[in-house]
Amino acid sequence: MSSTSTTATASALLAEIADVGRDAVRGGYTRRVFDPAELELRAWFTDHAVALGLDVRLDGNGNLWAWWGAPGPDAVVTGSHLDSVPGGGAFDGPLGVVSALAAVARLRSAGFTPSRPFAVAVFAEEEGSRFGVACLGSRLLSGAIDADRALALADADGVTFAAALTAAGLDPTRAGLDEAALARIGVFVELHVEQGRDLVDRGVAIAVATGILAHGRWRLRFTGSGNHAGTTPMTDRHDPVVAAAAAILATRHRGTAALSRTMQGEASAAAAPRATVGRIEVIPGGTNVIASLAELWLDVRADGEAAVRELVAAIGDDARAAAKLEGCAFELHEESFAPQVTFDPAVRDRIAGVLGGPPLIPTAAGHDAGILAGRVPTAMLFVRNPSGVSHAPDEFAGEEDCELGVDALVAVLEDLL
Template sequence: MLDQIADVGRDVQRGGYSRHAYAAPELELRHWFVEQAVRRGLNVETDQNGNLWAWWGERGDDALVTGSHLDSVPGGGAFDGPLGVTSSLQAVDLLQAKGFTPNRPFAVAVFAEEEGGRFGVACLGSRLLSGAIDKDKALGLKDPDGVTLAEAMRAAGYDPDRVGKDEKALRRIGQFVELHVEQGRGLAVPVGVASSILAHGRWRFTFSGEGNHAGATLIEDRRDPMIPASHLVLAARKAARGGARATVGRIVPNPGGTNVIASTVDVWLDARDVDDARTRAMVAEISDAAGKAAREEGCELRIAEESYGGTVHFDAALRDDIAQALGGVPALPTGAGHDAGILAAHVPTAMVFVRNPTGVSHAPEEFAEQADVDEGVRALATTIEHLAS
């Protein structure tokens, strides 16, 4: 099924895929999902936050829900998100072929803007559904072209006035199980389950200096915000110790000319560690270093926390139940965020991981062996049958 969508959203500049929320490639994938779900006799609806739900039988409370997302990071791989969606549909195929019918409500869900690749906040669809983000803040988020989430939703045919915490949809989820390609090299066997997610967040550092001419301005006369921005990159690497992760993946100078000293530079920091205290301490250390470098260059610094999620420990009883049903597969932590992690604060959630032999993710080289993918589908089918019997 991944081959069916292999040409959707290819990024010829970066390589891989760029499938962002409410942009043409992601909308095409939504239509594809609806078509595939209907072929299987599933009833599809869209909730008030743009998330898709494909129900096997009647919708209702205490449902078993599986699924993932279809959007990507800029230049992302083929498996992150879509593997969980296609595996869910193929698990339905296996169960229908053997004549199984769920004894509780069951749905395959596709959550909107999980990666935050367009509007900067990860897991936006599940955050809105669960009330983990203020709806007005969310609707005001802008993409790199200045388009707000509200404008993008409206242009795609969705009503932004309905956005916000959805108690009815949340109440329907009795358990949520998300299959995902593992985003590291922690699995030595084809399939495992998740134990926890590192505390993580995103911060925007805005350095303000003085724009000027690159050729006519002496070094000693400059207030160049790119200098403290560079210090921030190095400070992040230095502060990430003992298994912590700190990454600068995006830098945007303004105005961005080769022969122009920037007037402002925006830098986005992604920081993760095993618990809240360590994550916050690492960000504080990086912020102090960035502030010192800004002052030395005669620049100003503003820091804004764009999103944050504390350490997630998945429901232990559900995790162990699934692991046992799958023959005692291993449990492992992950440094990657997921919709399952957002929903874990409200309902029992679990994750099934499919082995990633290289550990590469969020890049075109992301990969999983076909045999492992098949094993993941069978594992998800077994999980659904076990929990919905």
């Protein structure tokens, strides 16, 4: 496969990995970090990078770095990730990686020589689908998560991140804040498929990101009384699933109301609040059993921390009232919170100028660029997604738009390098 690296388009490179990690149950792709499918993609990336003359290195956090020349200070870095959510689409992550490879190939074929160090990066566990913490590789690199906490994270099979690193040939004692690697990064630019319909509605293919909305995850725990589904009268039940169901409906209601208030203020729809319950666990989970416990995981995003916490508090009040009505106990736990990210204005404006003034839009999705923004200048490019769907099989970017994305990345890299 690597022999095509000097000429392949982004779409052709995506086609090469189209059968890796297909999910026969969910559709789309399931590529968890350090699982066979993701390891195959890492090997594929390494082959292509080496064929382009890049020097591939693996850091202590499981992130790949493919250097054009020797690593050094004030480096320009681009890239994304190769892992996916369960049943995810083909573009989230891989589009940024293949676009970087295609851009390097085009620059090399044109005889371009960088005046600054340059690398393509592939970050580990961006989606958090195996160990539960999104952007784990970039969080460790930048010190945004404690190494001991990260190493103790376990997947659904009880395999810890430390064990997964070991199985991948890495030394867990090397995991954590990497000041030397951070000091080498002068600017990081991530290209990504858009996760929404903003560009579709605008009728343009490429945009530059302004920042990432504040984002948090909470666990709602409802504890009731387990019992027999056939012998327990309806009036004698304390069913946590009923309370949980009311909380799910409240999440939709509160999120929609917050959206309505935002739009009345003529704010951008891209910056409007979102509230989602995407994961539910019921114990014991029997068809003929009244559950004793139900847990929901709530995801809330909005323009600023205050808006996020206001929406969570309202949902929490509704959930608590539903639990009381059903005679259940209720707990609300914050599992993670990422504050609002504003990408470096000078880099953003420079890139926008190079590209002739594309739209400047926020995103409500988390990215490695957002994590790194706390330590190094970062920017993002978005490529139009005509379906508007992300984290699902219908996620898409047309071949022409993918190549326009590579065009944009090449222009940006030529300017920065």
